[in-house]
Amino acid sequence: xxxxSTPMVTVAVPSALAGYAGGxxxxxxxxxxxxxxxxxxxxxxxxxxxxxxADVPALERRIRDERGAIRGHVNVYLDGVDIRELGGTAxxxxxxxxxxxxxxxxxx
Amino acid sequence: MADLLLLxxxxxxxxLARKRGRxxxxxxxxxxxxxxxxVGIDARxxxxxxxxxxxxEHWGPTILHSDDLGATWSEPDRAPVAFPERTGAALARVWQxxxxxxxxxxxxxxxxxxxxxxxxxxxxxxxxxxxxxxxHPHRPQWAPxxxxxxxxxxxxxxxxxxxxxIAMSGGGVYRTQDGGRSWAPSNTGIKCTFLPDPYPEYGxxxxxxxxxxxxxxxxxxxxxxxxxxxxxxxxxxxxxxxGLPGEFGxxxxxxxxxxxxxxxxxxxxxxxxxxxxxxxxIYRTEDAGASWDDLSAGLPDDSFYSVVLRDAxxxxxxxxxxxxxxxxxxxxxGCADRQWERIAGGLPDVLSVRAAALA
Numbered sequence: 001x002x003x004x005s006t007p008m009v010t011v012a013v014p015s016a017l018a019g020y021a022g023g024x025x026x027x028x029x030x031x032x033x034x035x036x037x038x039x040x041x042x043x044x045x046x047x048x049x050x051x052x053x054a055d056v057p058a059l060e061r062r063i064r065d066e067r068g069a070i071r072g073h074v075n076v077y078l079d080g081v082d083i084r085e086l087g088g089t090a091x092x093x094x095x096x097x098x099x100x101x102x103x104x105x106x107x108x
Numbered sequence: 109m110a111d112l113l114l115l116x117x118x119x120x121x122x123x124l125a126r127k128r129g130r131x132x133x134x135x136x137x138x139x140x141x142x143x144x145x146x147v148g149i150d151a152r153x154x155x156x157x158x159x160x161x162x163x164x165e166h167w168g169p170t171i172l173h174s175d176d177l178g179a180t181w182s183e184p185d186r187a188p189v190a191f192p193e194r195t196g197a198a199l200a201r202v203w204q205x206x207x208x209x210x211x212x213x214x215x216x217x218x219x220x221x222x223x224x225x226x227x228x229x230x231x232x233x234x235x236x237x238x239x240x241x242x243x244h245p246h247r248p249q250w251a252p253x254x255x256x257x258x259x260x261x262x263x264x265x266x267x268x269x270x271x272x273x274i275a276m277s278g279g280g281v282y283r284t285q286d287g288g289r290s291w292a293p294s295n296t297g298i299k300c301t302f303l304p305d306p307y308p309e310y311g312x313x314x315x316x317x318x319x320x321x322x323x324x325x326x327x328x329x330x331x332x333x334x335x336x337x338x339x340x341x342x343x344x345x346x347x348x349x350x351g352l353p354g355e356f357g358x359x360x361x362x363x364x365x366x367x368x369x370x371x372x373x374x375x376x377x378x379x380x381x382x383x384x385x386x387x388x389x390i391y392r393t394e395d396a397g398a399s400w401d402d403l404s405a406g407l408p409d410d411s412f413y414s415v416v417l418r419d420a421x422x423x424x425x426x427x428x429x430x431x432x433x434x435x436x437x438x439x440x441x442g443c444a445d446r447q448w449e450r451i452a453g454g455l456p457d458v459l460s461v462r463a464a465a466l467a
Contacts, residue, residue, distance in 0.1 A: 017167070058185040062167035065198035066190040073166045103166045 007031040007041075007095030009048055013059065014103060020059040027056060031095050042092040045076070045083060048099060063101055073104040112424055113177060114442070114451065115158060116434050117144025117460035122160050123440070124178040125451055132442070132451045139172065139181065141165075146419065148205030149464045150232065152213055156464060159232055161202035161218070169201045171218065173232055177466075189218055189226050189235045195242060197222050204419070205232065206262040212269050219259035223250055223276045225288070238288045241274075246293065246310055250279035260418055261317045265341070266324045273317065273327070273342050280312035281329070281342050297345035301333045301378070316418040318360045322367020326396065330360040330418075333378055337397045348397025353384035359421035365429050368396040373416035373433060381415060388412035390421075390433065390443070406448030407441065414439075417459055424463035434458025 011027045018025050029051050031043055046068065053060040063074055068089070070076055076083045077100040083091050093099065112127040121137035122144045142162035150157040158178055163169035171188040172181040191197040204219035216232035219225060224242055226235035250257060258277050265271035270287040273294070280295040293310035300312045313332035320326035329336040329345060334355050336345040349355040354374040363369035372391045375381050383389060389402045414437040421433040431443045438455035441448045442463075 058183075061170075061187050062164075065168060066187060067193070067196065067198050069198065071166065071168050106165075 009043075009093055009095070010098045011048070011052060012098055012100045014101065016103065017059055017062055017101065020062060021056050027052065027059070029055065031093070039092065042094045044089065045078065045091045045093050045099065046089045048093055049089065073106050075102045075104050076100070077102065111466040112426070112430065112463060113149070113156070113466055114424075114432060114440075114463045115147040115149065115160070115178075115461065116440055116452070116455070116458055117147045117160060117162075117419075118434075118438070118456040118458050119143045120456035122147065122162070122178075123452060123455060125440075127442075132449075134452045135178070137455075138178065143201070143459065145201050145203050145459050146205045146218075147460045147462045148207065148216075148232075149462050150207040150216065151425065151464050152207060152210055156466070157231060159205045159216075161205055163201040169199050171202055171205065171232065171235075184233055186234075188228075188233060189220060191222075191224070192237055195237070197224075200256065201258075203258040203260040204262055206264070207232075208264045209266055209269060211267060212264075215269075217262045217264070217272075219262050219274065219276075221256045221258035223247075223257050223259045223279060225259055225262065225274060227288070240284075240289050241282070241291050244282075244291055246279070249311060250276065251311070252278050261314070263317060263319050263327065271341075275314040275317045275329075277315070278311070278313050280310045280314050281317065282310075283342055294342040295345070296343065297347075298329070298331055298336055299334050315358045316360045318362040318370060320362055320367055320370070320396065321364045326367075328360050328362055328370045328397065330357050330372060332356070335360070335372065335397070348393075351400040352391055356381065357416075358418040359416050359433070361421045361423050361431065363423050363429050363431075364425050365427060366394075369394050370397065371421060371423070371431050372400075373421055375415060383412055383415075386411040386413060388414075388435075390431065390448075392431075403443065403446055403448070405446055406443070406450075413437075417457075419460040420458045422461045422463055424465055426465040430463065432461050432463050434461050 009029045114125040116123040121140040125134045139162045146161040148159035158174040172183045200221040206217045208215035216228040225238040228235045261275035263273040275281045282291045283294045298312045315330045317329045325341040335349040337348045354376040356375045361371045388407045389404045391400045414435040423429045434440045436457045440452040
């Protein structure tokens with residue numbers, strides 16, 4: 001019998017946020033492209049955060065505000081690339097990707 | 109003598125101090141690296157519930173609560189205060205946490221930036237937006253002051269929960285008499301030095317309002333230029349700055365046990381935001397603003413260039429209520445009768461102070 005593993009995405013968070021994720025610094029999320037999405041191998045980064053909001057809401061609200069906007073002093077990288085260079089949270093995320101959250105040098 | 113509990117929100121965390129007997133025990137700073145613009149003490153229940161509105165520059169704002177006098181702090185997983193999607197707004201920070209009256213256990217109000225009022229019915233765990241104030245037709249004319257556009261004062265009317273008076277920066281005083289379904293401006297007599305009309309219907313930059321303990325229709329107001337009193341629950345305001353060395357300032361507090369007693373920290377003017385003569389002095393009235401005395405015993409004698417922000421002056425609720433203030437240069441003082449003592453120093457800027465006597 002063949003088993004098909006669910007494609008996953010990893011969200012990596014700084015230790016300052018681990019307390020909001022049960023001590024974890026890496027959260028695995030299932031890649032769930034929407035039925036209406038013609039690209040079944042990817043999902044938008046927004047949807048990754050929506051899933052994070054459902055699974056770990058105390059963590060997600062540190063990264064995005066209630067409008068879904070990335071907070072001003074938070075940087076997000078998709079496989080090492082600043083998402084500002086990839087279309088922001090519309091960037092497409094594929095299986096095995098890592099979404100890394102970092103505190104910006106500003107603020108504080 | 110009852111123990112006293114003091115909460116001081118600073119730009120980089122929360123300080124708790126306890127007075128047992130004669131001396132103050134000051135704890136290490138909690139909630140580090142968050143700006144605590146509002147603290148609150150809900151003393152209506154058997155155990156006081158403490159609140160801290162903490163905003164991280166990186167990770168955003170939230171409200172935490174403690175039911176063990178600050179030993180531990182908790183918050184819901186989902187944001188306690190969040191703007192509904194239809195507003196298109198996002199919470200910048202919470203400027204005020206105000207429990208309702210004894211007749212409304214569980215009701216707690218929060219004032220925010222952007223300017224909005226939120227109400228909780230579960231003791232301050234989750235809050236909902238007051239839609240009528242958010243949709244108020246004056247909103248486009250409300251303008252932010254230097255500190256931001258915030259709702260910083262919430263005064264529930266004792267025994268009449270449908271009546272609430274609020275104040276905001278760059279908007280002034282508003283009142284509801286129908287439980288928040290409608291709001292009307294209430295600034296008659298309060299001057300405005302930064303608009304063409306010196307006495308507009310609204311738009312004043314009110315800095316803080318404090319209710320008198322003896323008469324629910326009497327309140328004291330520190331304006332952006334001007335100190336006022338109302339004896340008709342905000343319908344009209346009268347100038348009570350005579351006898352003060354300056355009419356500018358941010359904070360006002362009233363004694364919760366002694367009617368007619370209120371405190372200010374005057375500054376010279378909006379164009380010269382220093383204490384008069386560069387001296388650290390609190391001014392106190394015993395006659396509802398007819399006259400003012402300076403309280404300086406125990407305060408620094410040398411030159412003082414700091415200020416006291418709008419929520420950094422308060423009183424406790426003891427029978428002989430003490431007064432407290434914190435400064436932008438990180439000093440925290442308390443006063444029993446007319447003698448001040450330094451409770452802590454070297455703190456980050458003090459943004460908010462609340463105190464209560466513990467049973």
